Amino acid sequence: MSMSDRISDEGAFPVTRRDLLALGAxxxxxxxxxxxxxxxxxxxxxxxxxxxxxxxxxxAYQMSQINAYEKPYTKKTxxxxxxxxxxxxxxxxLTAQEQSGNVNWDIVDMLQSPAFRLYDQGLxxxxxxxxxxxxxxxxxxxxxxFVEGSLSGDGRSGGYVxxxxxxxxxxxxxxxxxxxxxxKTIADVFDVKKFPGMRALEKIPAGNLEWALYADGVAIDKIxxxxxxxDGATRAFKKLDALKxxxxxxxQGAQPPQMLAQKQATIASAFNGRIFNAIAADSQPFEFIWxxxxxxxxxxxxxxxxxxxxxxQAMKFLRFSTSTKSLVDQxxxxxxxxxxxxSFKEMANLTYYKNSDIHxxxxxxxxxxxxxxxIPKSVSFWSNYxxxxxxxxxxxxxx
Amino acid sequence: MNASLSVVxxxxxAVGSPPLKASLRRAERRKRRGAxxxxxxxxxxxxxxxxxxxxxxxxxxxxxxxxxxxxPRTVAALAHWxxxxxxxxxxxxxxxxxLQIAFRxxxxxxxxxxxxxxxPGTFGLINKTTFRTAHLKLQKSWxxxxxxxxxxxxxxxxxxxxxxxxxxxxxxxxxxxxxMQYGPKGHLMRVPAxxxxxxxxxxxxxxxxxxxxxxxxxLGYPLAYWISRMPERRANVMMIAVLLPFWTSLLVRITAWxxxxxxxxxxxxxxVNSGLVASxxxxxxxxxxxxxxxxxxxxxxxxxxxxxxxxxxxxxxYYMRAGVSLGAHPWRAFWRVFAPLTLPGVGAGALLVFILAxxxxxxxxxxxxxxxxxxxxxxxxxxxxxxxxxxxxxxGTILTTVTLAFFALYSLxxxxxxxxxx
Numbered sequence: 001m002s003m004s005d006r007i008s009d010e011g012a013f014p015v016t017r018r019d020l021l022a023l024g025a026x027x028x029x030x031x032x033x034x035x036x037x038x039x040x041x042x043x044x045x046x047x048x049x050x051x052x053x054x055x056x057x058x059x060a061y062q063m064s065q066i067n068a069y070e071k072p073y074t075k076k077t078x079x080x081x082x083x084x085x086x087x088x089x090x091x092x093x094l095t096a097q098e099q100s101g102n103v104n105w106d107i108v109d110m111l112q113s114p115a116f117r118l119y120d121q122g123l124x125x126x127x128x129x130x131x132x133x134x135x136x137x138x139x140x141x142x143x144x145x146f147v148e149g150s151l152s153g154d155g156r157s158g159g160y161v162x163x164x165x166x167x168x169x170x171x172x173x174x175x176x177x178x179x180x181x182x183x184k185t186i187a188d189v190f191d192v193k194k195f196p197g198m199r200a201l202e203k204i205p206a207g208n209l210e211w212a213l214y215a216d217g218v219a220i221d222k223i224x225x226x227x228x229x230x231d232g233a234t235r236a237f238k239k240l241d242a243l244k245x246x247x248x249x250x251x252q253g254a255q256p257p258q259m260l261a262q263k264q265a266t267i268a269s270a271f272n273g274r275i276f277n278a279i280a281a282d283s284q285p286f287e288f289i290w291x292x293x294x295x296x297x298x299x300x301x302x303x304x305x306x307x308x309x310x311x312x313q314a315m316k317f318l319r320f321s322t323s324t325k326s327l328v329d330q331x332x333x334x335x336x337x338x339x340x341x342x343s344f345k346e347m348a349n350l351t352y353y354k355n356s357d358i359h360x361x362x363x364x365x366x367x368x369x370x371x372x373x374x375i376p377k378s379v380s381f382w383s384n385y386x387x388x389x390x391x392x393x394x395x396x397x398x399x
Numbered sequence: 400m401n402a403s404l405s406v407v408x409x410x411x412x413a414v415g416s417p418p419l420k421a422s423l424r425r426a427e428r429r430k431r432r433g434a435x436x437x438x439x440x441x442x443x444x445x446x447x448x449x450x451x452x453x454x455x456x457x458x459x460x461x462x463x464x465x466x467x468x469x470x471p472r473t474v475a476a477l478a479h480w481x482x483x484x485x486x487x488x489x490x491x492x493x494x495x496x497x498l499q500i501a502f503r504x505x506x507x508x509x510x511x512x513x514x515x516x517x518x519p520g521t522f523g524l525i526n527k528t529t530f531r532t533a534h535l536k537l538q539k540s541w542x543x544x545x546x547x548x549x550x551x552x553x554x555x556x557x558x559x560x561x562x563x564x565x566x567x568x569x570x571x572x573x574x575x576x577x578x579m580q581y582g583p584k585g586h587l588m589r590v591p592a593x594x595x596x597x598x599x600x601x602x603x604x605x606x607x608x609x610x611x612x613x614x615x616x617x618l619g620y621p622l623a624y625w626i627s628r629m630p631e632r633r634a635n636v637m638m639i640a641v642l643l644p645f646w647t648s649l650l651v652r653i654t655a656w657x658x659x660x661x662x663x664x665x666x667x668x669x670x671v672n673s674g675l676v677a678s679x680x681x682x683x684x685x686x687x688x689x690x691x692x693x694x695x696x697x698x699x700x701x702x703x704x705x706x707x708x709x710x711x712x713x714x715x716x717y718y719m720r721a722g723v724s725l726g727a728h729p730w731r732a733f734w735r736v737f738a739p740l741t742l743p744g745v746g747a748g749a750l751l752v753f754i755l756a757x758x759x760x761x762x763x764x765x766x767x768x769x770x771x772x773x774x775x776x777x778x779x780x781x782x783x784x785x786x787x788x789x790x791x792x793x794x795g796t797i798l799t800t801v802t803l804a805f806f807a808l809y810s811l812x813x814x815x816x817x818x819x820x821x
Binding site: 249 | 507508512521662782787
């Protein structure tokens with residue numbers, strides 16, 4: 001028997017059909033095992049070194065949280081973060097998680113009004129403000145240190161803690177208008193004869209309806225009373241009618257700065273942080289119209305029903321990230337106002353982290369100067385009338 | 400085939416020998432059982448991944464759990480109340496005690512959310528009443544107490560609403576999905592013209608899907624004909640060209656279209672640079688219904704070409720030649736001989752494209768702007784943004800029913816045998 005015979009007899013690769021089947025089954029098994037692994041993995045890893053599953057909005061905003069909250073926290077405790085960028089659908093996903101009985105987020109960044117709604121449905125962990133949050137450096141208890149309206153319910157405990165406020169306001173491209181005749185008020189925004197060009201507007205009723213009434217002469221503190229009535233809403237839509245032929249619509253925060261830069265619009269409503277970024281980081285010739293800036297609160301919620309250990313981790317991080325210092329730090333990275341009065345006090349000389357010539361205070365949506373002409377977005381109004389107005393707004397848009 | 404043959408043989412050779420007949424029948428039964436067993440995984444798959452979610456959706460569109468689950472005392476107290484005058488004191492007391500429990504269990508938000516979907520403003524009423532009654536001790540008159548919190552409790556509409564929402568199943572979501580609402584006296588009426596949105600969207604979805612189907616047919620028919628008359632090797636190359644975009648990710652294809660169609664995109668730049676249009680008069684090619692139709696026609700084209708091609712491939716060349724040799728003009732031969740033979744393919748392709756189009760979501764979302772939105776975009780809005788899943792389910796159920804109705808109508812007209820997909 002020759003050598004080659006031996007090889008062919010026993011076969012270097014004695015592959016039969018049965019072997020192939022077995023191989024197939026083994027591969028399938030491995031694949032499904034590894035798929036299982038990705039599901040189980042994060043939980044198992046958590047047992048060894050704790051990881052916090054943190055959901056936020058992504059972009060420059062989540063970067064500011066990573067820089068100001070997460071990195072110092074990891075340095076201090078060794079706890080790492082799994083950053084999820086799903087806040088845009090946060091309320092829906094959290095509701096779905098609760099219904100499926102499998103809550104897999106530890107802490108979630110959310111706007112105030114959906115947070116209130118979820119809290120009222122029992123989906124959020126109760127937070128006792130004075131017990132679960134740090135006092136101000138001068139000893140003021142947390143419940144008194146947070147700006148009025150930035151906490152929830154009775155002011156002692158609730159399901160939500162604000163970290164920042166941001167503003168949706170108008171900005172314009174300076175190259176579109178002469179120096180002397182730049183738009184300064186909301187009424188100017190609605191004046192397409194004096195200030196020609198397209199207006200970029202967000203494709204939601206909130207903001208647009210308030211501005212329409214404000215431009216139509218309604219006082220800031222009467223806007224929501226007026227908007228509650230069908231006639232008031234009709235008045236707002238009528239005012240918007242005049243702007244409709246000159247409007248282009250945006251749905252994502254990144255769009256309005258682009259639309260201004262590409263001159264698709266001369267004036268755009270936008271999130272103040274995005275415009276700040278375009279001015280400070282990209283040197284765009286944009287200018288704010290602070291008049292009528294619509295500001296609202298945004299902050300943390302902790303889902304109800306977390307296991308004890310995970311809840312403990314989430315609450316410790318909540319305490320750390322809402323401290324006076326953390327909130328001041330965050331304002332170096334993004335032009336959103338901290339929710340604590342004590343943080344505001346430390347901001348006088350705070351400058352942008354990329355450019356020490358830029359003082360952050362003048363870009364804060366709720367600085368005392370800007371607050372005088374700002375519209376506080378009403379959480380309760382939009383909870384009550386949001387669904388109805390949003391349907392009317394959609395019908396108006398596609399008409 | 401085998402089985403039926405053997406039955407015939409058995410019948411003809413062994414008349415009057417029941418044992419053979421019986422054993423044949425047994426054998427056939429065994430075979431059939433085997434066949435059914437083999438399809439079990441498929442049936443299971445259909446059941447778990449298709450029928451169960453579908454049934455879930457239908458249930459969600461009529462389920463009305465908030466008030467029955469979280470206000471059981473109120474439901475009981477209103478069971479025999481006729482909505483002609485205000486309810487008795489017992490109803491007021493029931494509301495108060497239900498809300499007190501809902502406050503402790505943190506479920507009042509679910510009541511408020513559900514009721515607010517029906518009557519805007521009720522969210523605030525329920526929340527306010529809950530917070531103010533939460534720590535109230537036993538009252539002599541709960542009616543007076545509730546009316547002091549909000550005069551709305553002394554009016555009929557809130558009680559009518561509670562009574563209507565007492566039932567564990569509801570048609571409310573269908574009412575809303577058809578642009579209707581309950582009037583102040585509890586009768587059905589259309590919502591004001593400025594708020595009508597779903598019916599116009601259903602109509603728009605339907606006619607734009609028809610338009611897209613016709614466009615894919617106009618483009619796909621000559622293409623499929625051309626390819627089907629090629630020699631096999633070249634035809635295969637061409638089919639790969641048809642299928643290549645089919646295998647490309649949908650998002651990639653839509654993004655490519657955005658590059659082409661946007662106001663400073665390739666097409667507009669060509670038009671402006673060639674002097675055909677002024678720079679400030681660029682035509683709007685996307686973010687409107689034109690964008691939706693353009694992109695969806697391209698995206699859905701393979702679904703039209705594939706069934707057409709497979710039918711045309713099976714029609715021998717000599718049919719047409721025979722027609723021509725009998726004296727018909729080539730056009731006449733085409734229309735009288737070839738075209739009728741392709742009808743099953745046309746039917747299958749049109750049905751496939753239409754059914755896919757009517758439920759399309761991502762393309763209208765990205766290039767449809769305002770006037771190119773479909774009903775699915777509104778369903779997504781209700782799932783993700785307004786969190787009104789009941790309404791979303793009702794819209795989804797209506798869409799599914801409409802699609803099935805079209806399918807049934809088509810089968811009725813053409814006879815099911817003529818639809819052949821692939």
